[in-house]
Amino acid sequence: MSQEYVERVFEIVKKRNPGEPEFHQAVYEVLQSIKPVLDKHPEYEQASLLERLVEPERQVIFRVPWQDDQGRIHVNRGFRVQFNSAIGPYKGGIRFHPSVYLGIIKFLAFEQIFKNSLTGLMMGGAKGGSDFDPKGKSDSEIMRFCQSFMNELFRHIGEDTDVPAGDIGVGGREIGFMFGQWKRLTNRFTGVLTGKGLSYGGSLVRTQATGYGLIYFVDEMLKDRKTSFEGKTVVISGSGNVAIYAHEKASQLGAKVVAMSDSNGFIFDKDGVDLQVIKQIKEVEYKRIKEYLNYKPSATYQEDCFGIWNVPCDIALPCATQNELDGNAAETLIKNGVIAVGEGANMPCTIEAIEKFVEAGVSFGPAKAANAGGVATSGLEMAQNSQREMWPFEEVDRKLHRIMVDIYSTAKNAAEEYGAPGNLVVGANIAGFQKVAQAMMAQGLV
Ligand code: NDP
Numbered sequence: 001m002s003q004e005y006v007e008r009v010f011e012i013v014k015k016r017n018p019g020e021p022e023f024h025q026a027v028y029e030v031l032q033s034i035k036p037v038l039d040k041h042p043e044y045e046q047a048s049l050l051e052r053l054v055e056p057e058r059q060v061i062f063r064v065p066w067q068d069d070q071g072r073i074h075v076n077r078g079f080r081v082q083f084n085s086a087i088g089p090y091k092g093g094i095r096f097h098p099s100v101y102l103g104i105i106k107f108l109a110f111e112q113i114f115k116n117s118l119t120g121l122m123m124g125g126a127k128g129g130s131d132f133d134p135k136g137k138s139d140s141e142i143m144r145f146c147q148s149f150m151n152e153l154f155r156h157i158g159e160d161t162d163v164p165a166g167d168i169g170v171g172g173r174e175i176g177f178m179f180g181q182w183k184r185l186t187n188r189f190t191g192v193l194t195g196k197g198l199s200y201g202g203s204l205v206r207t208q209a210t211g212y213g214l215i216y217f218v219d220e221m222l223k224d225r226k227t228s229f230e231g232k233t234v235v236i237s238g239s240g241n242v243a244i245y246a247h248e249k250a251s252q253l254g255a256k257v258v259a260m261s262d263s264n265g266f267i268f269d270k271d272g273v274d275l276q277v278i279k280q281i282k283e284v285e286y287k288r289i290k291e292y293l294n295y296k297p298s299a300t301y302q303e304d305c306f307g308i309w310n311v312p313c314d315i316a317l318p319c320a321t322q323n324e325l326d327g328n329a330a331e332t333l334i335k336n337g338v339i340a341v342g343e344g345a346n347m348p349c350t351i352e353a354i355e356k357f358v359e360a361g362v363s364f365g366p367a368k369a370a371n372a373g374g375v376a377t378s379g380l381e382m383a384q385n386s387q388r389e390m391w392p393f394e395e396v397d398r399k400l401h402r403i404m405v406d407i408y409s410t411a412k413n414a415a416e417e418y419g420a421p422g423n424l425v426v427g428a429n430i431a432g433f434q435k436v437a438q439a440m441m442a443q444g445l446v
Helices: 002-016 021-033 035-040 042-046 049-053 102-118 139-156 172-186 206-224 241-252 275-284 289-295 305-310 327-335 351-359 373-387 393-417 424-442
Strands: 058-067 073-084 090-096 124-130 162-165 233-237 256-261 266-268 300-302 315-318 340-342 363-365
Touching: 002 021, 002 035, 002 049, 021 035, 021 102, 021 351, 021 424, 035 042, 035 424, 042 049, 042 424, 049 424, 058 102, 058 139, 073 090, 073 102, 073 139, 073 162, 090 102, 090 172, 090 373, 102 124, 102 373, 102 393, 102 424, 124 139, 124 162, 139 172, 162 373, 206 241, 206 315, 206 340, 206 363, 206 373, 206 393, 233 241, 233 305, 241 256, 241 275, 241 315, 256 305, 266 289, 266 305, 275 289, 289 300, 305 327, 327 351, 351 363, 363 424, 373 393, 393 424
Parallel strands: 090 124, 090 162, 233 256, 233 315, 315 340, 340 363
Antiparallel strands: 058 073, 073 124, 256 266, 266 300
16 A cells, blocks of 8 residues: 555655656655554645655755856856655755755755654754855855845754755855855854854854764674674765764774775875865865875875775775765675675665665665764754753763764664664664654644
8 A cells, every 4th residue: 555655655756756767856756764663654645744844845956146256257057845844943954065955955955854863852954055166265255145135045044944954065264254154144142053163153063973983883783783883994985074073083992994985086095085185175275085195105096086995995985965876886895805884975875776785784784873973963053052051071972972883773673663673774864754753743734
């Protein structure tokens, strides 16, 4: 019965959102997983719950005009998709990348609903962004763009309405510029954005949170296999915020990270990738990862970022972008003996790749559970802002660790309860969905 309902809703999604394959993919994965819950709750179909769940509550698309350093005028497109507010104010990052279009923002906002639900905190799902490319832009150009972006966005957000954060291309610098403009436009100082600098309301550990949280989550997966990070070889794609702090925590736990990448290519260092060098190149100089060879000539560089999955490893952590690890890459990793895969990025593995990992008995941590540490710590930043307090590093880190352990056991228990033991994809989708579904049912037809 649920099969027919799910298929019907998926057809509506495809028809109503043509040309948005990433959104279709994200919806498909969730709908397939939650069928056992729908069988148990026929009232959901009667209330057209899924039809409502797959339609964003609000979508805003706007013009972002800005001037470069030569005085030339450019026009980009801005987005904010406020997908679901059943369990709290909308919450989700902002992405600046040339590949951004409505379908990407919609898939990310949809995933965010269930991820935020899994954290146990009161946060609804949203996402925003622009097709603006920050690469090669000066600080002044970035500032003018961020200010122009906020000139429209400010109407739609607020500390109890919608609280954006960073994502690809949006880090501390961009959040600072956007916060400054929001304050100027509204004459208010509140926690309207998270990922803020520590001098104006940011939370300790927010910078590290997604990467650290990913490692805490994968550590739980490894414990269930009666092993740990100690002595393991790790490959991490990307070299941005998530990748860097995943490296930091994995290394602290005794692992050796041998490869990292950016969108141009990947480096391999058999002695272990030197994190201080990566931080210097990526956080200070904003340069390409091949610069690593200038510091470590014994390392190698290859001009194909997807080739990173050919590097043999025990643990693979895709932390760059969506659909970066496909079925062929999964086969290679399995052949090379991978035992665990944790998604640091959002939807980095294709559906085919996930199926291969699950089939091969590889422990697989899906993004909406494994990378929820970032938004969870954003939730903690909101709590600190509301209290006008700043908690010490150890306290936030302890709370983050607790949340990741809880997410793991929640997903694992849900998978067991609904007949898919060990399948954290199914478990995370079901656990995330249940809370949102209950709240939507309780709140009537909205
Ligand atoms: P950053 O912008 O800091 O880093 C992104 C990294 O991925 C860079 O190394 C970038 O390389 C690489 N990358 C981007 N696009 C591509 C591409 N098309 N192909 C190959 N590599 C690419 O972003 P984050 O680290 O913040 O985000 C990474 C992922 O994690 C995203 O999927 C994001 O949605 C997800 N995420 C982030 C959270 C956070 O708190 N930051 C929270 C939860 C999820 P280059 O510099 O060459 O572009």
